Amino acid sequence: MSSTLLNAKDISRAVSRISHEILERNHGAGSIALVGIRTRGVALSQRLRKKIEEIENITVDHGILDITLYRDDLTTGLEKPELKKTEISFALEGKHIILCDDVLFTGRTIRAAIDALMDFGRPSSVQLAVLIDRGHRELPIRPDYVGKNVPTAKSKRIQVLLNEEDGEDGVIIREQSN
Amino acid sequence: MLLSTKSILSAKELSKQDIQHILDTADSFKEISTRAIKKVPTLRGKTIINLFFEPSTRTRTSFEIAGKRLSADVINISGSTSSTVKGENLIDTAQNLEAMNPDIMVVRHQCSGAPALLSQFIDCPIINAGDGAHEHPSQALLDLMTIRSQKGYLEGLNVAIVGDINHSRVARSNIKAMQTMGMKVRIVGPPTLIPADFERLGVEVSHNLAEAVKDVDVVMVLRIQLERQNQGLLSSLREYSNYFCLTSESLAKARDDVLIIHPGPVNRGIEIALDVMESPRSLILNQVTNGVAIRMALFYLLLGENNANPN
Incomplete structure (x- = not known):
């Protein structure tokens, strides 16, 4: 049992809208930087960056965050995810950081990402952009920019497919298989 | 992915896949040492004991820095300041240290096979930091x-x-x-x-x-x-x-x-x-720079191993 929540066109529209919202809220792109959370947050952040650069005609800083080392479930007996590189090559000071991820669920990933970010410096603010907000927060975290709000049962699985990683665009909801 | 071994006693027992995985992980860890804040919280609450019976600057410091950059508590014990001077044997020393619940022991000894011997008597993972003319x-x-x-x-x-x-x-x-x-x-x-x-x-x-x-x-x-x-x-x-x-x-x-x-x-x-x-x-x-990243990777991967297969 699965159904499509967003198709490629929907995702593209959501990215456009969020780009405009980011620009409106931050009065342009002068002091913003986009940081994607591995794995699918990176693709989302790159799309937002491209769109923003098209609209404003300036270059925007971009970084990649691997939050593996900041997770709170590393020692709970689960197999560890493969550690990949974190790449943040610009100073965070004075910047409004737009943290990007595909799905917002418990909020634990975002907590880890904020901790990781703070180890690189003191940004002016951190804002959160997600493609899907599916609820069920376990921490007091809320998104600033949302592609689509999807009330879900906790047992459902949301799968975001992005061309850069999966070869196609789409958001699918299905019953948990395992 | 987990390593195929619980301890790192020799290069001989590491498979090609193990080595590749350790090198890939270490490549990712290298960046942490270039940050302004050179520390991640990953091994918070873990204890690492460096048990060194032979002089060492590079290796001991490298293991110590690696542990600290991962937020582990690192304790250094050298042969000349340990109870071996009072006649305690190696196995007794290690068993007593293990009774204080460390998560990893890093051992350097002048005798080939000392870390392998200890691994038969204690449960926590051991990293061989050089044993005689055997392995490092x-x-x-x-x-x-x-x-x-x-x-x-x-x-x-x-x-x-x-x-x-x-x-x-x-x-x-x-x-x-x-x-x-x-x-x-x-x-x-x-x-x-x-x-x-x-x-x-x-x-x-x-x-x-x-x-x-x-x-x-x-x-x-x-x-x-x-x-x-x-x-x-x-x-x-x-x-x-x-x-x-x-x-x-x-x-x-x-x-x-x-x-x-x-x-x-x-x-x-x-x-x-x-x-x-x-x-x-x-x-x-x-x-020397890469040494810190390799040791961070070993700590990280071994503690994963240990947690995934509690013995």
């Missing part, structure tokens, strides 16, 4: 990381290991790890410093430095272990230097892009000439 696996891993970061690959590379092969745990670990990764190894030195049966390991043996380094991608120079040279294996250090010191002359026929590595500490002018050591081809300090 984390050194081999950091050497491979250094070579791979320059060349981009390991398979098919030719390496010459020069010097006192006889006493060298670094050489033994490297030969095994390099062969696992599909590299070809040639060992070079005076006949008295090359074990008689080493050709059986599948390495080529040479006694002529200039010829031996002609076609290799990497030259690994070993330290002449002054503290182990009272057995009449060398007539004099000067004679050794005349034949086996890596100089610009002995590298005359070598490839332009040959890489020079040395596990340290260096005896300047004895096994390696000053200008070679300081030339851009020398990666000696890169090795």
Whole structure:
């Protein structure tokens, strides 16, 4: 049992809208930087960056965050995810950081990402952009920019497919298989 | 992915997949040491004991820094300040330390096999940080990381290991790890410093430095272990230097892009000439930097292993 929540066109529209919202809220792109959370947050952040650069005609800083080392479930007996590189090559000071991820669920990933970010410096603010907000927060975290709000049962699985990683665009909801 | 071993006792027991996974993980850890805040919270609440019965600056500091950058608590114990001076034996010392619930023990000992012996008596993972003339696996891993970061690959590379092969745990670990990764190894030195049966390991043996380094991608120079040279294996250090010191002359026929590595500490002018050591081809300090990342990777991966399979 699965159904499509967003198709490629929907995702593209959501990215456009969020780009405009980011620009409106931050009065342009002068002091913003986009940081994607591995794995699918990176693709989302790159799309937002491209769109923003098209609209404003300036270059925007971009970084990649691997939050593996900041997770709170590393020692709970689960197999560890493969550690990949974190790449943040610009100073965070004075910047409004737009943290990007595909799905917002418990909020634990975002907590880890904020901790990781703070180890690189003191940004002016951190804002959160997600493609899907599916609820069920376990921490007091809320998104600033949302592609689509999807009330879900906790047992459902949301799968975001992005061309850069999966070869196609789409958001699918299905019953948990395992 | 988890490692196939609970402890890191030798390079011999690491599979190609293990080594690749350790090197990939270490590549990711390297960036942390370049940050303004060189610390991540990953191993918060874990305890690492460095149990060193032999002098060491590089290795002990490297393990200590690696643990601290991962937020673990690191305790250093050296042989001369431990209860072994009062006559306590190695196993008792280790069992007493284990009773305080450390998560990893890093052991260096002058006797070959000491870490392997301890692993039969204690449950926590052990990393061999050098045991006698047997093995020093984390050194081999950091050497491979250094070579791979320059060349981009390991398979098919030719390496010459020069010097006192006889006493060298670094050489033994490297030969095994390099062969696992599909590299070809040639060992070079005076006949008295090359074990008689080493050709059986599948390495080529040479006694002529200039010829031996002609076609290799990497030259690994070993330290002449002054503290182990009272057995009449060398007539004099000067004679050794005349034949086996890596100089610009002995590298005359070598490839332009040959890489020079040395596990340290260096005896300047004895096994390696000053200008070679300081030339851009020398990666000696890169090795030290990579050593921290390798040890962070080992701690990270071993503690994962331990948690996933509680015994």
